[in-house]
Amino acid sequence: MKKLEIIIESVERRRVCRILDEVGVKGYTIIDDIQGRGKTGPKSAQDLSNILKSSLIIVVDEESTIIKAIEQLKEVFKYYSGKMFLSDITVIE
Amino acid sequence: MKKLEIIIESVERRRVCRILDEVGVKGYTIIDDIQGRGKTGPKSAQDLSNILKSSLIIVVDEESTIIKAIEQLKEVFKYYSGKMFLSDITVIE
Amino acid sequence: MKKLEIIIESVERRRVCRILDEVGVKGYTIIDDIQGRGKTGPKSAQDLSNILKSSLIIVVDEESTIIKAIEQLKEVFKYYSGKMFLSDITVIE
Amino acid sequence: MEFLSDAISNFSSPMILFFVLGFIATVLKSDIEIPEVITKTLAIYFMIAIGLKGGFEISKSGIDSNLYSSIINSLLIGIIVPVIAFLILKYIGKFDSTNSGAIAAHYGSVSVVTFVTAISFLNSKTESYSGYMVGMMALMESPAIFVSLFLVRIFNSEKIASLKSNTVDLLKESLFNASVVLLFGSLLIGFAVGEKGMSTVKPFFIDPFNGVLTLFLLDMGMIAGKRIAEFKAVGIFLFFFAIVMPVISALITIFLTELFGFTVGDSLLFTVLAASSSYIAAPAAVRIALPQANPAYYITMSLAITFPFNIIVGIPFYYFLINLFR
Amino acid sequence: MEFLSDAISNFSSPMILFFVLGFIATVLKSDIEIPEVITKTLAIYFMIAIGLKGGFEISKSGIDSNLYSSIINSLLIGIIVPVIAFLILKYIGKFDSTNSGAIAAHYGSVSVVTFVTAISFLNSKTESYSGYMVGMMALMESPAIFVSLFLVRIFNSEKIASLKSNTVDLLKESLFNASVVLLFGSLLIGFAVGEKGMSTVKPFFIDPFNGVLTLFLLDMGMIAGKRIAEFKAVGIFLFFFAIVMPVISALITIFLTELFGFTVGDSLLFTVLAASSSYIAAPAAVRIALPQANPAYYITMSLAITFPFNIIVGIPFYYFLINLFR
Amino acid sequence: MEFLSDAISNFSSPMILFFVLGFIATVLKSDIEIPEVITKTLAIYFMIAIGLKGGFEISKSGIDSNLYSSIINSLLIGIIVPVIAFLILKYIGKFDSTNSGAIAAHYGSVSVVTFVTAISFLNSKTESYSGYMVGMMALMESPAIFVSLFLVRIFNSEKIASLKSNTVDLLKESLFNASVVLLFGSLLIGFAVGEKGMSTVKPFFIDPFNGVLTLFLLDMGMIAGKRIAEFKAVGIFLFFFAIVMPVISALITIFLTELFGFTVGDSLLFTVLAASSSYIAAPAAVRIALPQANPAYYITMSLAITFPFNIIVGIPFYYFLINLFR
Numbered sequence A, B, C: 001m002k003k004l005e006i007i008i009e010s011v012e013r014r015r016v017c018r019i020l021d022e023v024g025v026k027g028y029t030i031i032d033d034i035q036g037r038g039k040t041g042p043k044s045a046q047d048l049s050n051i052l053k054s055s056l057i058i059v060v061d062e063e064s065t066i067i068k069a070i071e072q073l074k075e076v077f078k079y080y081s082g083k084m085f086l087s088d089i090t091v092i093e
Numbered sequence D, E, F: 001m002e003f004l005s006d007a008i009s010n011f012s013s014p015m016i017l018f019f020v021l022g023f024i025a026t027v028l029k030s031d032i033e034i035p036e037v038i039t040k041t042l043a044i045y046f047m048i049a050i051g052l053k054g055g056f057e058i059s060k061s062g063i064d065s066n067l068y069s070s071i072i073n074s075l076l077i078g079i080i081v082p083v084i085a086f087l088i089l090k091y092i093g094k095f096d097s098t099n100s101g102a103i104a105a106h107y108g109s110v111s112v113v114t115f116v117t118a119i120s121f122l123n124s125k126t127e128s129y130s131g132y133m134v135g136m137m138a139l140m141e142s143p144a145i146f147v148s149l150f151l152v153r154i155f156n157s158e159k160i161a162s163l164k165s166n167t168v169d170l171l172k173e174s175l176f177n178a179s180v181v182l183l184f185g186s187l188l189i190g191f192a193v194g195e196k197g198m199s200t201v202k203p204f205f206i207d208p209f210n211g212v213l214t215l216f217l218l219d220m221g222m223i224a225g226k227r228i229a230e231f232k233a234v235g236i237f238l239f240f241f242a243i244v245m246p247v248i249s250a251l252i253t254i255f256l257t258e259l260f261g262f263t264v265g266d267s268l269l270f271t272v273l274a275a276s277s278s279y280i281a282a283p284a285a286v287r288i289a290l291p292q293a294n295p296a297y298y299i300t301m302s303l304a305i306t307f308p309f310n311i312i313v314g315i316p317f318y319y320f321l322i323n324l325f326r
């Protein structure tokens, strides 16, 4: 099984989840209000709108489903700031 | 070394930690108030009790200890909603 | 690519990020206010200062950069409580 | 008709209107976000405020002879309501024992905010009530939960599959439950500190009370609005149960309070407690003790149907009924 | 000179002083931390409070004939200001259409806290204003955002690269935007509840209002102080734009309000709304709709330059100008 | 005996009773949860409120000749107390220099909430105090921390193993420490805004003050209750130290204030500041500067032993002693 970790700016979190739902992943876990730094500079929650924060979304699923999800998500990453990391994992339960 | 990631509904978080303590793991890290979606539907913090939230617990230890922990934890997962993921990891410090 | 997960007590979070910046990692993601237990006992946010909490910092980069970061970070871990875990990962985006 | 005018004047109170606003806003998908930590803190604020006020009232008026009958009444309701709820769910609704017990626990237990809204209603009517009613609420939180678990155990012994350690956890959690301790503690403190002590905390715990309730009910409206999406999961039977059961509990309680001869104010509070359904203490306890029960049922019914029904229609309706019988 | 004395007395109000304290504290790297959940809750508090107050005022005074001209004026400003801002940015500042539109959206939309500070200023002058001005603010939040997006689309059709689903998301979010719903809702409730309803919430929503604003402005000062570090990213042209544009918007609005014949109080509020720049609704909408625009520009300009300028210098200056023309 | 009646009346104030309730609730494992963000915000609220009030008092009464001797007294205590604490811990307690210095830093620094509770005590006695005492508290926060670090360096030069950059970090953090900046800032603002400015913030910062303190002390009781579990880690010597050291600091300070001829109110505040032990600023600074010291010691002693001792027994006891000498 594969684990996909998605870091995406908060304003686009809802769209990412919608895409995951549409692709039909078995589930995902969301950690909101995270900070970070990347090539677009620091992202830390210092304004009143939510645009300077990110969410971390973890999806564990079959490789084929994950690949489908990645295809769809690439569209989002064209315009919005974030990262996608892929690794191997074993599902116990 | 192995890394066990446990996603468990908040009401059972304390029990999971107790089991980890009893099994004798070296340590663990807890991220509370996380959201997600799985086969039992969405889990997001929208009520006043804490029953619609999850915690993420990360345990890194020897394979043998992790296997012991998994044995014990399976009891909890019979009744409560959540996931356990296992992967390889190297401990630096 | 390598993924370095750093768990460090909150008071030293800023220094760890400074070191990562100096070493020149491409980016990192921070999850603040996490709890846990290790060899120095439980760390959970029960006091008014921030000394009983930790942060989780995730860095994904080339092995060589990560190794440089680890070298520098070891100095911090001499005195402060925390962990560093290393694993393999693929960067998609 | 007095009930109608009461209902309308209740409906035009800022509290109820903000509840409705929160509900509508959520249905329109406007993301007004009252952070959860605020909601939790306000819930604590209310328990302290009504505890202090109740205790202070007792210290002024003394404990009257009705205290003992009030305690008996509380315990009676705490047994009768969950038993009736359980039987209706199991034999009319054809639900399994676990889900029947889970839901019965919620309707047997109480809702602090419904109680607080009733107090605000009584104040607007300048109808008095006994200080110890806060204590009755604290008394009624846990028994119904135990009664319900007991019913599940009787009707369904082999299928009860929760872990061993749970029962101990649960007992501890229910006896020294946060709200029970806070309510009784604040009641005692309100009793102890006297006029001078009360005057020092009045500008924080008494004066802004209704305003804070307004903010809280806006939030409750949004929570209810989000839950209503689960409406389909609940089904038509449970939807009606969530409205009819409060009325049944109310009728039983009105009869009992009539018997005991309580004042109108106390009777209304008892009735509202019986009719209200828990959404803080009971869900947590039931989720631990009866993991096989479906949380979508009890959470949605309590928050999205029974709570709005009680604060909008129920309170003035029960008040009307109580006055009808006098 | 009256302007100077006004400016100085404005500057010695606790609200402004705490803003400055927050700013200085951050520059000195003192980590005073007002948690974000508190900031968000206070923003909700202000919207409810001014909504309630405005609605209640309307219920007392009735709606005067100026309401219709006020609505027209609001919409006019919502179109004129972003168009001018866009043209200045594109043709004088030589920015691309996307960034010009992104910034124009912010200056066309409004800032609730600047408005609230202006109300506090008017109160200290015992200058009256119409209750429905809160409604005008709600009315002015979204149009300028749409006008700006429309301008970007016209000037830059092929480069607009946001996703399809965005437009739908955006429309929904702007129409039933949290603050629009809260402001209109509270206005309606304030209108409906009358004297008695208002008196129950007054100790929470009216009496502590200025004190809460003080705490909030301390926080705003810290947020502005942190943003000022991005100053370099903004550059000299945008820095001046962030000060000159409010004055331009103010002059246009003063002219319009003079034309319409509004009172001094209403004119000041219109002027402040026009001059203010959004930092809650607009950034979120623009980030979704125009992801290629640089957020460092608009966030820094709104929060760290225009907001401080308006509350410290702008409000008394616009007030002075308005009185000059009468 | 007056002390006893004072102690008892102190004990029956709502603030102290809620502290005890929080403590008991936690020991009974009731999970009353006041979110951390609320605790932090209330701490900021208190600093602003007492700063404003202090500054306003100064603006009314003017600065009297005692200001200079007060500053000297503050600095004296800031040096004497940590030195004595360090020597007792090192030579009687046989602790290593690092732990001795770490603990000494806490007892030399001050606790804002203990100070606030003392002010509330003085108000209930209608005993006056100088507005600038808030400034004295701000003055006393950091010096003792530096004195303690200096002692560790002298006694233990090679084992001081903290990182280079730490000293710079630490200096910056202590000088422009959040609470120092907030306290001095609010003091200045309170001084500047005058009667009119104060009246605008009074309903938020002054009137509800005691009520807010009640809520905060409930929380402090729970924090102390949780910490008491670490009691064993602390050991019998440190337990007694955590009670005896405040009394020693108090006696020294009572002697000094007698010498300087301060009023009863000012003397009590000085005494309480000297006797109190820091649990916000000092732990953070010490954890960074002396990582080898055991945090279980200083956090538990400050929060779970010295703080309760001071607010329950200490304040009335010091007040009794001060009056005894007059």
Ligand SMILES: Nc1ncnc2c1ncn2[C@@H]1O[C@H](COP(=O)(O)O)[C@@H](O)[C@H]1O
Binding pocket: A007, A035, A036, A037, A038, A039, A040, A041, A042, A043, A054, A080, A081, A082, A083, C025, C026, C027, C028, C029, C030, C058, C059, C060, C061
């Ligand atoms: N190399 C990295 N390792 C871990 N997280 C990263 C990395 N690069 C970027 N991120 C995260 O992704 C967010 C957006 O990155 P970017 O689009 O590069 O500005 C950052 O704020 C980080 O939270």
Ligand SMILES: Nc1ncnc2c1ncn2[C@@H]1O[C@H](COP(=O)(O)O)[C@@H](O)[C@H]1O
Binding pocket: A025, A026, A027, A028, A029, A030, A058, A059, A060, A061, B007, B035, B036, B037, B038, B039, B040, B041, B042, B043, B054, B080, B081, B082, B083
């Ligand atoms: N495939 C998955 N990948 C990541 N997290 C998951 C997955 N499935 C479930 N989860 C997490 O586990 C929780 C409970 O899942 P479930 O028991 O399947 O409803 C969800 O709310 C998610 O947080």
Ligand SMILES: Nc1ncnc2c1ncn2[C@@H]1O[C@H](COP(=O)(O)O)[C@@H](O)[C@H]1O
Binding pocket: B025, B026, B027, B028, B029, B030, B058, B059, B060, B061, C007, C035, C036, C037, C038, C039, C040, C041, C042, C043, C054, C080, C081, C082, C083
């Ligand atoms: N084996 C482990 N697995 C996961 N997290 C750990 C582990 N050991 C320690 N930690 C984390 O690191 C923090 C400090 O650990 P320690 O320095 O061992 O007390 C703990 O509070 C945990 O959050």
Ligand code: NA
Binding pocket: D081, D106, D107, D108, D109, D110, D111, D249, D273, D274, D275, D276, D277, D278
């Ligand atoms: Na009930």
Ligand code: NA
Binding pocket: E081, E106, E107, E108, E109, E110, E111, E249, E273, E274, E275, E276, E277, E278
């Ligand atoms: Na504007």
Ligand code: NA
Binding pocket: F081, F106, F107, F108, F109, F110, F111, F249, F273, F274, F275, F276, F277, F278
């Ligand atoms: Na001290």
